[in-house]
Amino acid sequence: xxxxxxxxxxxxxxxxxxxxxxxxxxxxxxxxxxxxxxxxxxxxxxxxxxxxxxxxxxxxxxxxxxxxxxxxxxxxxxxxxxxxxxxxxxxxxxxxxxxxxxxxxxxxxxxxxx
Amino acid sequence: xxxxxxxxxxxxxxxxxxxxxxxxxxxxxxxxxxxxxxxxxxxxxxxxxxxxxxxxxxxxxxxxxxxxxxxxxxxxxxxxxxxxxxxxxxxxxxxxxxxxxxxxxxxxxxxxxx
Numbered sequence: 001x002x003x004x005x006x007x008x009x010x011x012x013x014x015x016x017x018x019x020x021x022x023x024x025x026x027x028x029x030x031x032x033x034x035x036x037x038x039x040x041x042x043x044x045x046x047x048x049x050x051x052x053x054x055x056x057x058x059x060x061x062x063x064x065x066x067x068x069x070x071x072x073x074x075x076x077x078x079x080x081x082x083x084x085x086x087x088x089x090x091x092x093x094x095x096x097x098x099x100x101x102x103x104x105x106x107x108x109x110x111x112x113x114x
Numbered sequence: 115x116x117x118x119x120x121x122x123x124x125x126x127x128x129x130x131x132x133x134x135x136x137x138x139x140x141x142x143x144x145x146x147x148x149x150x151x152x153x154x155x156x157x158x159x160x161x162x163x164x165x166x167x168x169x170x171x172x173x174x175x176x177x178x179x180x181x182x183x184x185x186x187x188x189x190x191x192x193x194x195x196x197x198x199x200x201x202x203x204x205x206x207x208x209x210x211x212x213x214x215x216x217x218x219x220x221x222x223x224x225x226x227x228x
Contacts, residue, residue, distance in 0.1 A: 033216070035218070042199075042219050042220035043218035045215060045217065045218070048215065048216070056215070058215055059215070090158075103160070105156075106157060107157065108157060
């Protein structure tokens with residue numbers, strides 16, 4: 001089954017404690033990205049990657065890091081989380097072929113930073 | 115990047131046709147228009163995509179005028195389960211020359227009333 005998986009689904013942490021949210025897809029997609037969703041602000045892109053070792057900033061990259069060492073994985077790293085990073089995070093992947101930009105989304109990770 | 119503007123919210127009664135319009139005055143030649151639907155605490159899911167004129171699938175229709183500066187998502191005979199947030203995206207992926215950054219914006223919250 002084609003899917004995007006994220007772990008953990010829920011996380012409560014404290015300010016400054018480094019954390020990683022994993023994202024994996026089994027569709028051999030070139031493109032992967034991370035979004036955060038906050039009430040009243042919609043869905044905002046954090047980082048995206050067009051292929052292995054290629055990453056670019058989205059609209060709100062401050063405070064986040066990503067890496068793309070393998071095609072299937074795209075972890076989101078918060079080196080020093082702060083309360084303003086409390087949010088619902090979605091990972092997504094898509095193929096770049098044929099002008100298609102249908103994105104497959106993961107189930108979401110609800111992060112609370114105290 | 116082409117910026118999109120949508121109504122923040124809309125209400126409709128069950129069984130009615132709903133039209134949600136998105137403005138994208140700065141759309142580029144290679145940009146496609148894509149609509150997504152999102153239910154609470156779930157990732158967005160693809161509804162329909164088009165480049166020009168009219169596109170129809172089993173879920174919705176997408177109307178794009180000749181100047182492509184706007185588009186209208188049409189949902190026929192909505193039901194309560196269509197209550198969701200609808201996002202209009204404009205972007206170009208796959209051509210090798212366009213931006214791969216996707217901006218979802220705040221979307222349109224559709225509430226279907228019994």
